[in-house]
Amino acid sequence: MAAGGARAGGDAPAGGGAPAGGDGDPEQRAAELRRLVEYHAYRYYVLDDPEIGDDVYDALFDELRALEAEHPELVTPDSPTQRVGGEPVSDLVKVRHLEPMLSLANARSAEELRAWVQRMRNHLAREGIEDPRFQFVAEPKIDGLAISLLYRDGIFQRGATRGNGEVGEDVTHNLRTIGALPLRLETERPPALLEVRGEVYMSLPDFAALNERRAQAGLSTFMNPRNSAAGTIRQLDPKLAAERPLSLWCYGIGVTDGLTLESHWEALQWLREHRFPVHPDVRRLATEDDVVAQCQDWERRRGSLEFEIDGVVVKVSQFELQRRLGVVGRDPRWAIAWKFPPTTAVTRLNGIGWNPGKFGDLHPYAMLEPVHVGGVTIKLATLHNEEDLARKDIRPGEDVIVLRAGDVIPQVLSPAPHVAEHADRPPPPRPPERCPVCDTPTVKPEGSVFTRCPNRDCAGRRWQLLTSFAGVMDIDGLGEKLVTLFMDLGWVTTPADLYRLSAELIAQQPGFGEVSARKLVEAIDRSRQQPFGLVLFALGIEEVGQVTGRNLAQRFRTIDALLAAEPEAIEQTPGVGPKMARSIHDQLADPRMRALIEDLRGIGLRFQEEGPPLGEGPLAGRTLVLTGTLPHLTREQATERIIAAGGRVTGSVSRRTDYVVAGESAGSKLARAEQLGVSVLDEDGLLAVLEGEPPHGPRVA
DNA sequence: CGGCCTCGAGTTCC
């Protein structure tokens, strides 16, 4: 339902609609038309209560378009004609949110919700607030995509997806196509800056209609409304987005400049008054009982709504209380998501499959009769390990309960209730006696949870190693599919073979062109520059991940020093004890490992540490904790620089912490630091100690 | 010696 396109609906007579076209000032007329079109779009899309018929609306719209075509200088970015007029973008641009978009803690029951309220009371009591007169706001938690809308001086400027909460993608071009989204604030004195937060979704009727159209056109259909909305919002061409109807509910205000509000409830009223779509059933509630009742009410209504919801969001309304409650990690203490119980389904367990991991461990997974649960079809589900499998007591051939909660990984929960009574159940599944990939007899080491394929040349293991190598070395474009292809072609058996691939050969493979083949080879080439620590991780040494790899690199400096080291020396590395030291030593002594290392060394990968040795650098031996959002550095960048300076970053504050680096909306860690008397740095303070300057005393951000 | 914490690994999703 693109604005300006044909609109379904009745033919109400023109109300106070179109004044006769005038031969007055075209600029004035254009402004008037824009106002009228936007007003009637608001009546239609937001209030669902049009005042005029579609024909009248279309006439207004056409007049505006004609006027703008005649006087291109009159086109303004906030003109309704610009909703679909945008040019395709070549790429989605990443944008940093002005304030991080937080996540929410969950409550799964009335008890957990009451416990949340109690925690808030306790917290506030410590601040000297004995009787917080909470006002709660309960809103449906729509299963869509969170977005941030920026208005400067009342004009819609930029809309972005939530992304990871700190950095999202600019999808302004597609958001403009949403009829309910105001392009301009209808007010005399708009705030200089306003960030509106909301959820973009596809309504169930629109989703059904879209899929029907696609099916008729012979196109693939979408799995569920959420995926459909996600795919649409990330389209590069807004014309495509305009053909797929998205809807919007706004649920709050983020950063503002020039707007003073006291509570979340006020913010919602303000949004409503300024034509933003706010769900009409959002309630303000005074007691826990009311909140629980409201959540249960939403749960009952879940199936009869026009959109999918997976819970209810409950917030403390008063901003003053919100401020005092603060944030823990990424979750504000003053809000919680009441999650509905996961949707479950019963289906047949067809069998258990076993997949070898990087080191030969066989991991069981359930092969299920395909079943629809919570909007997706489940065919496979992981079963962690043999103990988990035994604990669940599921048997191939029987019915099992599968569940999928929100965007959580599908799980097999248990046998279906009716199978437990059967006397003659099929036997419990057993780990295979031969590796399902290479047919080598399996072994089960004493005390291990896993049965293993002992064959080091097992294609399954090699595949795992190669895909893991590609990921660790950050080789763009080399994913599971390509690893499979190159292995099937016999081109690649060890990671070193990747560096011998030629773009000419790859380009001859179906699905490849010269450009994509060249890009892949370049990506592989670039990975030679990855630091020694990552190379150690990528080699596939059991027990050695990103952190231990980096620690080993920093401690031993060169691969030769590491290869020559006795277990006792390896044990001196942080995080490595006798057991790991012995295991690492033995794996490095293996001739195949030696051969791989020599091969990669010849290819030019880095086998020498460039950074400061362990125990040196301005932050040597120091432990830092990061909290909140820093003005310039991301968490990753800050971590990287601290490590480069010889320091360590951990997650929680203790007496052993040397510095807490606190940014915007720092939470409990900052409080704890103050309690323990740990020095607190802001970003400038961090930069100073990174340079080796003494911290200029405790600096609270 | 017991409990907490960190690390590694697989899986699955966008």
Place this chain on the structure above:
DNA sequence: CTCGAGGCCG
């Protein structure tokens, strides 16, 4: 994100 195992602190 979840789990198990090993390391390390109290």
